[in-house]
Amino acid sequence: MEKKFGTKLINNGNDKCKLTGALSIPIYQASTYHQEDIDDPSEFDYSRSGNPTRKVIEETIAYLEGADRGFAFSSGMAATASVLSIFSAGDHIIASQDIYGGTFRVSGSIFSRFNIDVSFIDTTDIDAIRKEIKSNTKAIFIETPSNPLFKITDIKKVAELAKEHDLITIIDNTFMTPYLQRPIELGIDIIVHSATKFIGGHSDVLGGLVAVKGENLANRVYSIQNSFGAVLGPLDSWLLLRGLKTLKVRLDYQQSSTIKLARWFREQPEIKQVYYPGLENHQGHAVHLSQADGPGAVFSFETVDTKTARRFLKNTLLAAVAVSLGGVETIASYPYKMSHGAMPKETKENLGINDRIIRVSVGLEDCEDLLEDFKNALRG
């Protein structure tokens, strides 16, 4: 019986303690493990190398993404940095230009010191990627929809191009989660998640997850995880597992509210533009719907002037003004100063990330309450 996604979240072979039958898997808050027989090492010897609670979240993300192996890290950036660490000095990577600011910072200013060269280009244009491929190019790193303007990259086309040139493809699937988008089915090799967002879902735990297709590639990632040790702790692993159980019901509700809100914002005189893949006139709308099962629960809007944007942030009562997204609480953020604060001003402006843009991650509050609050916040 091929289970549907909502059932897979609850019933995935890893949902019960095999020893006691407990419906909540145990939190193995242990760093080391007694070895019964020194000639026959048991599965776990030290929690950096493997921990039974972490193993369950790792196997679960692999199962949900249709991957061969999963890995859990102490944050989304720890996951990204660990994946980028599989490359060597002299390698070249092509990345989406409006990638998450933290990924931009680590690849542009830290990995460059190790002589790994990253080019940031518009990956929505497949020809632009093709032109950028050099003899030392090893990977393409995309984020779709991108953050915060929701530009859409054609995953399948990128995967095909990469295969032609023997490149590894990496995607940041944080905004969609495996519920809405399963990039491995479209030919991608490595998926990176900031599990802090929708997967954890409650704004209370930091975590990063990686899902890998192919044993060789998985072994390379495992070797970095085990050597660098940016692993996720047992309690945090367990909190991610707890969060995952409600992923579908949360996202279904958040997404339906987001569609309503995005449509409402589009009609307001204070708003210049709304960025959301769920809107028919959004650039890449058709490509997005061909590769994902829904538009997600984050959107951005651009106000007519800076004053209105700032007024909105000051006046909203229900939304937390904060970085991060994907939680049960609605969060309004100001990418210009927050998530993309690490980007040079010119780069931001070239990308269209100006000081009039606000990104909203829609939570589980009643949609009517949010509409009422946003109306008051906009009008002041």
Add this chain to the structure above:
Amino acid sequence: MKKHLHKDTVVVHGSKGSDPYTGSVSFPIYQSATFKHPGLNQTTGYDYSRELNPTREELEKTIAKLENGFAGFAFSSGMAAETALMELFIPGDHLIVSDDIYGGTYRFFEEICAKRGLEFSYVDTCYLDNIKSAFKINTKAIYIETPTNPMMKVADINKICSFAKSKKLMTIVDNTFLTPYFQRPINLGADIVLHSGTKYLGGHNDTLAGFLVVNDKELAQRLFFIQKSTGAVLGPFDSWLMLRGIKTLAIRMDKQEKNALQIAKWLQSQKCYLDKVYYVGLPEHERYEISKKQASGFGAMISFKVKDVEYVEKILDRVKVISYAESLGGVESLITYPILQTHAAIPKPILERLGVNDRLLRLSVGIENPEDLINDLKQAMEG
């Protein structure tokens, strides 16, 4: 505007919601037993966690707000909440109780409270006349569970409360099955609402907890005194897990109820295997109109009677998606055999009168895909 928020917004934002010091949107876990005093005769408001702990306080205020009560109290389990509740009574007091209640409650009343001189009459609280005829000079309270467990009988809360008020009795409602998201007994006249928070409120089968919510200051003071004196309080981490669980209460219950209705209808169509399906959301349920009047939803608990006792073992052995386990209300679907599990403590003659026999199974519907759940039951019954 905050006053008129919908329930599904309140579950997310709780009472204070975020931490006032740091802005943290997840309420902090104050894993502290005691609190430093600023000076002699000075207090921050928190002295010792048995009396008041900031994390537990946020949870207690959240449940009170959801139930529209005056104050809430969190305990280390549903039964611990019930124990604290019974401390309100003194030897010689008499209570009228729903006859179809959770077995643990029955055991507690008969094996422990009765020894301390409390008296109980168990009646079918669906009919007010039964309550009226059980009333005695020393009756102090009416204790109901609605819908009942496991026969899904529905009592008319408003009518019972009106009668109770006319006789100066306290009305206590165990609201575990519906939660404040679907039913708010205080709005219907109840004095005290009781919860096993382990069930829908926590919602993930990973935390034990119990709650009491009261509608007035005098009762609140008495219960606060009992809580701090007997000390069966909920710990900070478990309080925080409850707050985390409550955030998704509305969307979980909506989904579980939708699943339950679909499954109940399907079960009804399985005439060759089943005799009867008990679900308050079926229009044929004899108390359907009362449920519609007093609750905004029907919940996700279904009981059903199989035709032949041999189907019981078959179903319990063969279900794969659904787990054969006690408890209810979590995201995972669970099936139980009340006569051997939840209701084992109740004497057989009572169970027989209620209809709890060896052919009755109880299903707590989770948030899985409903077709997968139906297929699971189908293969278990047919195989």
